[in-house]
Amino acid sequence: MTWAGVPCGRARPRERIQTRAYRVSPRRARAVRVSPVTRSIRRVFAESAATLLAVFAREIDSLERMSRLLVSTLARRRTVFFCGNGGSAAEAQHLATELVVRFVRNRGALPAMALGADGSMLTAAGNDLGFDRRRCGPPARAACR
Structure with missing residues (x-):
């Protein structure tokens, strides 16, 4: 939705709010209180970013080896199998789906x-390519091409 499609009578209050927000001086902006929820979200994002940077720094060689293995496996027309437990199983499905679809x-x-399930792959293939079996086929058949 864009505000251009909203009738003028309904858009004006939103426009006034935006106008006021832009007129806040830097001095007054510093005085605006940040809610505890916003502080918590910022903290979680900062921790996540720090974790990603630490893993990247520590595991860059492993990530490069894994990437090269993935590319060489696909270049030889071999099947890549992903696995996981719990939330990692969902990530495994996501990775396999990105390659197949x-x-x-x-x-x-x-x-x-x-190796967990193929529900994600079926729905992604149907959503992205259409639910026509002739074009997509079962994920297992698509994965074995």
């Missing part, structure tokens, strides 16, 4: 499977 651009299916 599409990631950034339209392309043929790459051979990948999540």
Whole structure:
């Protein structure tokens, strides 16, 4: 939704709020209180960013080796299998789905499977490519191409 599509009578209060927000001086902006929820969200995001940076610094060599192995496996037309437990099983499904259906651009299916389930792959393929079985086929068949 954009504000351009909202009738003028309803858009004016929103526009007034935005206008006032832009007129707040830097001195007054510092005095604005930050809610405990906002502080908590900022803290969680900062901790997450710090964790990602630490893992990247510590595991960059492992990540590079894993990336090279993934590329070489796919280049040999071999199937990549992902697995996980709990939330990691969902991440495994997500990774396999990105390879089989599409990631950034339209392309043929790459051979990948999540060892947990194929529900995510089925719905993503149907959503992205259509629910026509002739075009997509079962995920297992797409993964074994």
